[in-house]
Amino acid sequence: MIAHTDPDYATVKQTAQANDTLTTLQPNQYVLPGFIDLHIHAPQWPNAGLALDRPLNEWLDTYTFPLEAKYQDTDFAKLVYDGLIQELLANGTTTALYFGTIHNAANLELAKACIQYGQRGFIGKVAMDNPEQTPDYYQDASAQVAVDQTEQFIHQLNELNQTTDLKQTPVITPRFVPSCTPASLQGLGDLARKYDLPVQSHCSESDWENGYALEHYHMRDADVLDHYGLLTDKAVMAHGTLLNDHDYDLFSQKQVAIAHCPISNVYFGNAVLPVNRVLAHHIKTGLGTDISGGYSPSLYQNIRQAVMSSRMLQDGVDNQLLPDKRGVDGSAISVKTAFYLATLGGAESLHLQTGKIAEGYLADLQVVSMQNDFQTETTDNIFEKLMYQTSKADINQVYVQGTRVK
Numbered sequence: 001m002i003a004h005t006d007p008d009y010a011t012v013k014q015t016a017q018a019n020d021t022l023t024t025l026q027p028n029q030y031v032l033p034g035f036i037d038l039h040i041h042a043p044q045w046p047n048a049g050l051a052l053d054r055p056l057n058e059w060l061d062t063y064t065f066p067l068e069a070k071y072q073d074t075d076f077a078k079l080v081y082d083g084l085i086q087e088l089l090a091n092g093t094t095t096a097l098y099f100g101t102i103h104n105a106a107n108l109e110l111a112k113a114c115i116q117y118g119q120r121g122f123i124g125k126v127a128m129d130n131p132e133q134t135p136d137y138y139q140d141a142s143a144q145v146a147v148d149q150t151e152q153f154i155h156q157l158n159e160l161n162q163t164t165d166l167k168q169t170p171v172i173t174p175r176f177v178p179s180c181t182p183a184s185l186q187g188l189g190d191l192a193r194k195y196d197l198p199v200q201s202h203c204s205e206s207d208w209e210n211g212y213a214l215e216h217y218h219m220r221d222a223d224v225l226d227h228y229g230l231l232t233d234k235a236v237m238a239h240g241t242l243l244n245d246h247d248y249d250l251f252s253q254k255q256v257a258i259a260h261c262p263i264s265n266v267y268f269g270n271a272v273l274p275v276n277r278v279l280a281h282h283i284k285t286g287l288g289t290d291i292s293g294g295y296s297p298s299l300y301q302n303i304r305q306a307v308m309s310s311r312m313l314q315d316g317v318d319n320q321l322l323p324d325k326r327g328v329d330g331s332a333i334s335v336k337t338a339f340y341l342a343t344l345g346g347a348e349s350l351h352l353q354t355g356k357i358a359e360g361y362l363a364d365l366q367v368v369s370m371q372n373d374f375q376t377e378t379t380d381n382i383f384e385k386l387m388y389q390t391s392k393a394d395i396n397q398v399y400v401q402g403t404r405v406k
């Protein structure tokens with residue numbers, strides 16, 4: 001990065017011009033950091049926008065598990081993943097934290113698509129070995145298989161990384177407490193420690209999930225994950241809509257991050273994540289699309305929903321209650337806070353030096369055009385309009401680690 005007051009500015013500019021690497025912005029174009037999708041199920045892309053009226057466990061059994069089972073077919077995986085990565089990059093998403101499926105060959109296709117199209121991926125082989133909560137046709141055959149396959153994927157991805165500068169990171173991925181046996185949770189916790197890798201799972205997403213942990217472990221969902229060594233400073237827990245103050249203290253103490261998925265939460269979350277309260281506990285927080293619990297691949301859409309949901313939490317929704325009983329005071333977040341979640345908040349959660357445009361940070365960038373730019377606006381107004389009005393077609397260029405990928 002070089003300021004235009006820097007004495008070297010003219011030389012750097014001339015060199016870029018000579019090398020044909022100079023990008024000159026139009027008056028209505030702006031550069032923003034690339035977005036980080038902190039929670040997305042890559043295999044669920046074909047179902048985006050489907051069956052959102054069903055409760056979570058029924059949605060999983062009827063729609064999600066049958067689709068994920070199809071990734072046994074590696075050609076199908078390649079077809080979907082090639083399309084998905086290009087779609088996400090076109091939407092300005094330069095890094096994503098992915099749930100894959102139980103199949104390592106398909107998970108490798110996801111990693112290859114990230115490398116081919118130029119996205120930084122964090123990718124998890126999904127572990128799900130509890131025969132009581134997973135269907136026969138889509139489960140790890142045992143806890144040992146779930147753990148061994150996870151370890152195999154770590155090695156496979158490390159090998160693939162020898163071929164590229166854009167490293168893909170393996171992630172320890174117990175689907176969620178109900179899908180796993182105590183033995184697989186233990187084995188995955190051990191792997192996280194052995195390889196010092198990120199961990200991802202779902203935590204307290206719904207009343208059903210919360211109830212499951214209490215009934216089967218006599219503990220809160222977060223305490224179960226902690227008991228098995230899965231709440232580390234590299235852990236990202238999706239949703240957390242029903243976490244309580246005890247859980248917040250635990251997350252804060254262990255430096256666990258939350259992936260806030262505001263669109264998905266409208267359908268499956270049973271509550272609104274109180275973002276201000278979470279941030280006040282100094283918990284790292286980013287933004288996720290949760291495809292296909294969320295219907296949209298766009299983090300712009302999720303920024304908007306994060307703001308809207310927070311405002312509904314603030315005011316409340318039951319019009320039969322008096323105003324002072326209706327909502328939760330202090331809940332509304334600004335669009336700047338939502339943008340922070342989609343950029344720096346995600347970067348901090350993944351321990352990445354990206355998410356802002358500054359010296360020493362990775363050049364993960366998007367160039368966007370503003371359609372209703374009348375050149376008379378303050379910076380704040382321009383920013384707000386960009387957040388609310390940018391569509392995929394307005395995202396003209398995307399860069400990952402300085403390489404143009406759109």
Ligand SMILES: Nc1nc2[nH]cnc2c(=O)[nH]1
Nearest residue numbers: 041064175176202290293
């Ligand atoms: N939203 C969501 N929640 C889950 N909990 C367990 N699996 C899933 C999933 O695929 N999506």
